[in-house]
Amino acid sequence: MAVTGCEVLLRSVRQIIMPDTWSYIFTHHTRVNVVQRIVPEEFPTFVHTSLVYKKVDKRIVSQERPTVSGLLFIQGEPVDIQKSLREALPGLYLVKDPATNRPAIIPDDEMQPFMRIASTGQREVRYMMHPLADYADGRARIRVTEGILAGMEGYVVRLNRDRFLVTRMGNLTIAISGIHRDSFVNVDEYAAERRMQQSHALQYLFVPQTDVDVHALEQLLAQSDINGQVNGQLLAELPLATALAPAGLDLRPLRRYLRP
Numbered sequence: 706m707a708v709t710g711c712e713v714l715l716r717s718v719r720q721i722i723m724p725d726t727w728s729y730i731f732t733h734h735t736r737v738n739v740v741q742r743i744v745p746e747e748f749p750t751f752v753h754t755s756l757v758y759k760k761v762d763k764r765i766v767s768q769e770r771p772t773v774s775g776l777l778f779i780q781g782e783p784v785d786i787q788k789s790l791r792e793a794l795p796g797l798y799l800v801k802d803p804a805t806n807r808p809a810i811i812p813d814d815e816m817q818p819f820m821r822i823a824s825t826g827q828r829e830v831r832y833m834m835h836p837l838a839d840y841a842d843g844r845a846r847i848r849v850t851e852g853i854l855a856g857m858e859g860y861v862v863r864l865n866r867d868r869f870l871v872t873r874m875g876n877l878t879i880a881i882s883g884i885h886r887d888s889f890v891n892v893d894e895y896a897a898e899r900r901m902q903q904s905h906a907l908q909y910l911f912v913p914q915t916d917v918d919v920h921a922l923e924q925l926l927a928q929s930d931i932n933g934q935v936n937g938q939l940l941a942e943l944p945l946a947t948a949l950a951p952a953g954l955d956l957r958p959l960r961r962y963l964r965p
Contacts, residue, residue: 725813727751727780728799729875730790734774741777743793748781751816753823753830773832778816783808802876809875818854819874822881825853829882831864837873845891848920852887858920861889896921905949910942912949913956922946923958935962 732740741750755772758765779786783799787808790797799808822828833840837859844860849870859872861884869880870887899911899918913919926943929936943963947956 725780726783727778727811727813727816727875728783728786728808729776729778729811729877730797730799732775732777732797734771736794737771737775737777740790740794740797744779744786745789748779748786748789750780751778751820751823752776753778753819755830756826772830778811780813780816783810800875804876809877811875814856815874818857819879821853827883828853829867829869831869831880831882833871833878833880835878836876837871837878840871840878845893846924847889848892848895848917849884849887849889850917854881854884854887856916857881858892890917892921892924896925905945907942907946909936909938910946912946913954913959914951916955919954919956919958923962926959926962940964 730740737752741752744750753772753776754769756767757770758767760766779799787799790799801807802809819830822830840860840862844862846858847861847870848858849855854870857870857872859870862869862871862880864880864882867882868884869882870884871878871880873879895917896911899921900909903911905912910922910925911918913922922943926935926939929939940962943959947959947963950956
């Protein structure tokens with residue numbers, strides 16, 4: 706089907722104003738390769754695989770197989786992906802996030818570490834049956850600051866004598882082994898320490914210097930959100946805190962709290 710000039714322009718505008726994201730589908734395992742062939746090249750795809758060991762003719766051989774049968778990640782704007790799927794394979798839909806009733810999305814900066822983990826084959830990735838909230842009780846939320854998982858957030862859970870990072874991708878809950886190899890911070894404790902170090906005229910917040918700072922501030926604001934009303938003292942200090950932040954620091958997580 707021919708693409709009009711308006712559609713090309715609209716797609717270009719979307720790519721400029723919105724960061725790349727990933728969505729995903731579940732289909733029969735025999736259709737995954739079909740979908741990958743049919744989806745246009747402008748939408749990169751990714752299948753997470755794991756090594757499975759089998760005994761063949763008295764020898765142990767390894768086979769690479771999809772970790773979750775029928776799961777396919779697709780990069781691009783959900784509206785454009787769904788349109789392409791509808792035209793090529795009617796009846797196939799992106800998985801929706803129950804909270805929004807819209808396609809579940811994964812930011813590219815979260816997807817890239819996940820893909821690097823898969824490419825090295827040095828860490829085990831498990832898809833968990835329960836939502837992330839089930840693993841939060843009694844555990845501190847952490848953010849990985851160094852290593853291959855840098856930027857990922859979640860909870861440290863011990864499974865089979867190894868520590869796993871349990872986190873969320875879209876509305877999938879996954880566990881990644883080997884968290885003991887990485888450096889991470891407890892977000893709540895980190896925010897308290899940064900407030901203690903504050904040298905500016907702020908009583909409740911602090912001037913963000915890094916992406917970890919930004920996330921800690923976002924968590925403080927989110928935790929104070931009761932019945933849709935964020936603590937007014939925090940909101941009052943937020944404009945000054947962000948105005949003093951270094952140029953180039955990504956403050957997008959805080960924008961929804963800034964008063965117009």
